[in-house]
Amino acid sequence: MSGEYDAALIKDSTERKGEILLAERKGKRESQASTSQAKTEVITNESEDKKLVDALDAIKIDIMNRAEEKQKIKIQEIPRIMLRNGNLKEDLKPTQLSIGPIHAADSDLYNKELKLKLAASFIEKINSTGALLLEKIKSEIKDIKAYFAEEVIKSYTDEELLRLVFLDGCAMLGFIHSYVNNKLSIFSISNGQAVLIQQDLFLLENQIPFIVLNVLLHVNESEITGNLIADLIKFTISSSSIIVSKSPHGEDIVEFTSRKLFSSRSMPDHIFDLQLRVLSGSDDEVLSLECPCPTSAKCWCCLFCCVCSCGVCNIVYALRALISWVVEYLNKSYDLPEQWSNMQSFRSVRELKAAGIKFKPTDSLKTISFCSRFMIRGELSLPTLVVDSSTERMLLNLVAYEMCRSSDHYVITSYVNFLDLLVDNERDVKDLRVAGIIRNCLSSDNEVAQLINSIGSNCSLPPSDNFAHVKYNIDKHYKRRCAIWIAQVVHAHFRSPLTVLALVAATMILALTAVQTWYAVNPKK
Structure with missing residues (x-):
């Protein structure tokens, strides 16, 4: 019995040791598995990080490449953001x-027969041949x-595209x-059709490189x-609705543009450019937005000089304190918020007229300006806009x-x-029309107002406003309470020359009465 008991104990001990060994091996395997899993997770995380960084680098390179391409791309389709209004597409x-x-690809618009006639007339005009011009191109x-x-050119080979721009270039110059x-x-083109073709030549999607026109124009120098x-x-x-009559330096605009066209550092991208x-100036030109009229301080200085020249300096010194206080009061305005450009106080021409601001036409967009005379009367200069059926296009x-160009100038959008x-x-259109700033070729002023508001609603705010400081000066003048009061008095009581004469006569009578009273009280001895 004792031997059997000992054998059973030995067996149990052996089984326990086996179980312990199995448990230890299992623990080691689990530990190795967890370690392996942790290593796999670390490797996976490192791989995902690398993928993310690589993706960011790839996007960065793509953005840089697109920026370079945008600077080079000249002719493209209308940006999609402009076509959010379905009616604009046509x-x-x-x-x-x-x-x-x-x-x-539109056979109705390609009109090859007309293009061939126009191109042939141009080739004959410059005493050349089609073969020579094509080879030159x-x-x-x-x-x-x-x-x-x-x-826009993925379906064209180089040869096909060259032939296309050659024919279109000759046809354009022949038509012009x-x-x-x-x-x-001689081409059986009616006046109405000619006007529509003229408009078609100044569309963003209807262009060829200006270098083509340049080569064709200079084949035979004469x-x-x-x-x-x-x-x-x-x-x-003449194809622009905005009238430009002079260059920034006062020269004839045709002579000025002719001289600068082929001598500037960069040639226009196309005729639309x-x-x-012509309208806004090249990128290296700075808009002439300085106020051309004398400032209020200069006006007061001129007044002082005139008074002093009359030999009444003592009166000037006596009134200096009073006039200084008046000037300070007239200059008083409400505090302007930092983002004033998006929070103008004025909303229309009528409101500006009520504040004593007058409107006058100027030569171009480059000379848009506002000036305030004697801190009471303001003058806003704007170019003349001819409003007809082509203005919106x-x-x-x-x-x-301007949205497509890589430029900081947004003159037209502004x-x-x-x-x-x-x-x-x-009513605002009528006031601008009377001032010579709008020429209405539509049926009514209301139609012009609706057209201008429609164009504005389809244009987003520019990244930089080229006329921001003009608006700022208007806003400062508009917030002068004294300017508004005086403008209202003048508008209400001095609209007729007769009322002005009556005021002058009454003032003279009062002055003479005062003098007569003085001598009556203090007679000469």
């Missing part, structure tokens, strides 16, 4: 004649696709010369070349082009938003 496309590759322009966005010199009748360039500039200026440069295309701010209804 307004921003050509109606009579397609130029360039974007709308060339191919030799001078090595990478024609670099002037277009990739999505015939339009300026009133010779379109007097004809100068005449054709002058025709091109006249055509560009030329129009934008022109302004919206210019705004779209102007459109400024005009939308000033015009609230037909």
